[in-house]
Amino acid sequence: MGFGFKYHVPGTHLPARYYLLVIALLVAFHVLLSATHEAYGRATSISQITPAWVTRNTPWSVSELSSNPFAWKNLIGDDYPSEGHLPQVGDANATFVILARNYELKDLIKTLKQMEDRFNHKYHYPYVFLNDVPFTREFKEWTSNIVSSKVHYGVIPHDHWHQPPDIDEAKATANRNKMVKDNVIYGGSVSYRNMCRFNSGFFYRHEILQQYRYYWRIEPGVDFFCDVDEDPFVYLRDNNKVYGFTISLYEFEQTVPTLWKTTKEFIKEHPQYVSEENAMGFLSDDGGDSYNMCHFWSNFEIADMDFWRSEAYMKYFEYLESKGGFYYERWGDAPVHSLGVSLFARKDQIHFFHDIGYRHNPFQHCPQGDVHRKGKCWCSPADTINAAAGRINANGQLTSYSCTERFTKLVH
Numbered sequence: 303m304g305f306g307f308k309y310h311v312p313g314t315h316l317p318a319r320y321y322l323l324v325i326a327l328l329v330a331f332h333v334l335l336s337a338t339h340e341a342y343g344r345a346t347s348i349s350q351i352t353p354a355w356v357t358r359n360t361p362w363s364v365s366e367l368s369s370n371p372f373a374w375k376n377l378i379g380d381d382y383p384s385e386g387h388l389p390q391v392g393d394a395n396a397t398f399v400i401l402a403r404n405y406e407l408k409d410l411i412k413t414l415k416q417m418e419d420r421f422n423h424k425y426h427y428p429y430v431f432l433n434d435v436p437f438t439r440e441f442k443e444w445t446s447n448i449v450s451s452k453v454h455y456g457v458i459p460h461d462h463w464h465q466p467p468d469i470d471e472a473k474a475t476a477n478r479n480k481m482v483k484d485n486v487i488y489g490g491s492v493s494y495r496n497m498c499r500f501n502s503g504f505f506y507r508h509e510i511l512q513q514y515r516y517y518w519r520i521e522p523g524v525d526f527f528c529d530v531d532e533d534p535f536v537y538l539r540d541n542n543k544v545y546g547f548t549i550s551l552y553e554f555e556q557t558v559p560t561l562w563k564t565t566k567e568f569i570k571e572h573p574q575y576v577s578e579e580n581a582m583g584f585l586s587d588d589g590g591d592s593y594n595m596c597h598f599w600s601n602f603e604i605a606d607m608d609f610w611r612s613e614a615y616m617k618y619f620e621y622l623e624s625k626g627g628f629y630y631e632r633w634g635d636a637p638v639h640s641l642g643v644s645l646f647a648r649k650d651q652i653h654f655f656h657d658i659g660y661r662h663n664p665f666q667h668c669p670q671g672d673v674h675r676k677g678k679c680w681c682s683p684a685d686t687i688n689a690a691a692g693r694i695n696a697n698g699q700l701t702s703y704s705c706t707e708r709f710t711k712l713v714h
Contacts, residue, residue: 388450392425394535396516400431404438409523414448421530426451430510434463454510462504463496465629474629486556499628501635503619506607518604527659528677534604544609545643546653547598548660548667549687550705557632562593565641568621575614581644583712596705597640601662614646649713
């Protein structure tokens, strides 16, 4: 067949204008029914023939989302009951907790997609997004569209986020300026200190989180490398664990110069809160006289909020708060959480999730051996914090920057 050849289906010889007339009549009839019968219009809309995974997981543009009268007609207030969200399948009373800014949306979308693909598409645990200012409609539309489950959006109460009025601002400013001069990371940032204080002692008090017990903390831009087949929330619950981590390392000593001294003062006043089977060996090389700076990196943590709500931890946080170290120094939530759980829980209640591949720049944990293969991980087993640049100990020896081996030896 060459150019210009006109092919006709055998047995059809009607002029083309009759076919066009029939098609035009059918289209006109469809438009008339769509306009006069709402049920017909819904049943024959594009959204009804689009696969569910597309409408639920494809990050369409905000203008497309906003113009869809069916996808967003129920989006009212801070709870978004999207039609694409599925009932929870996971058996635990648990949620993801995400502290995020509106401008972090692009990084967050990537992270949420990984979490859904690697874990939550099977369990549909809800998400709680928190911010010190209201989330934009754009943020809500993108995030609620990318996940498979129920979502909540909350604003942090003013007093839970901002520097307390009893802080001596002149003293705090002088100390921040010194940290800047000494090149301490986030040394001059008040907002970073607000975040550390909030995560240390307030996030689990937020009204939205009162209905939940377990949480998985997620931060925008982090990576999840492997399939997570076993439900970590159920694992914690069924094995009486209160805290889980993937990465542990050493804190910058300049940020917590008096944290250990303050902690020792507290446990001296309240020895009843210290567990007999504590993990002091993770925190100290000399039986508690000094702090070795080891801590669990809290940008990833799967934990029991009832532990943070316990009398022991609440009293501990209140004591720290009274000393002002979150602002006069730069106490982080990672060492505060680590000290609290290592002292007030049993060491066997802390769990290393060796099978969860995770990266928060610049460090990552990548599972090894059969665990890497089983999890279909896309990280390199050689690129893990245990093989990263080390630190010099008191004896001048080069050691791993990770504290995880110290922990595993302690609990086994």
